[in-house]
Amino acid sequence: MTIENEAASEAVARLGLLKPEAAKTISRLLLAEMGDHPRAICTAYRKNGVQISREEKKALGIRVNAFLSYAAFNELSEAGKGAPLSAHETTLLRATFSVLRYRAVEKQTDFRKQLGACFLGFEYDVLAANCPTCIGLNGTIARSAKEAIFPNPSCTCVTANYGLRPKVDWLADVS
Incomplete structure (x- = not known):
């Protein structure tokens, strides 16, 4: 198991904002060279794909022009649905800190x-x-x-x- 997989699994399990299977997505998003902040990476991820409807966005309490694809929405846990635009970002940020610590030790x-x-x-x-x-x-x-x-x-x-x-x-x- 790679450090990216371990960090993603730990962050998903610990925070509970995403379903366990979303650890694969977080791990994949970690593979970037960390040139962008997790907010930008996750916004691009939420933007990619078919977007949930305006009515669904209103029901979640998010602005209708916000990006939230069905793929990203389906990875949200019940807790994550309380913060649908930041659930992936927060999880990725936690995993990123673990990967950065690992890389610092390895160096x-x-x-x-x-x-x-x-x-x-x-x-x-x-x-x-x-x-x-x-x-x-x-x-x-x-x-x-x-x-x-x-x-x-x-x-x-x-x-x-x-x-x-x-x-x-x-x-x-x-x-």
Whole structure:
């Protein structure tokens, strides 16, 4: 399983805005080189295909000129129907943060080997301080990089937008 598939599955399951089978769509949308914000990617996705009717849009409480294809609509869970224009975006954004953390860790592989005992691990860098779990993790060192890539099960963040950075003890005794 690729990191894109894992991140998509985690985001879909955790947020519950999309049906489980929509993880394939989120994974596919992640394959872009992340040159565009998830909002633009998901708007293009919702725009592609036969659009739901004006009456259906009104029933959902969205503007009639908004884009929402039947394909995108059919992926919404009951919870996602409460925010039909942002359900895919929020889910993709959460998955994107996991993929970015994974890529950051992967880039450091050679660096970690060169540093040896000086490399202490990956430190949590919390961007939004509204989740008690993330607040508690901020500045701590992850026990393993793999463990830190995906949000802690007790995290209440919607997008889990924390980062990981290498923690190095430049003065460590390496003898």
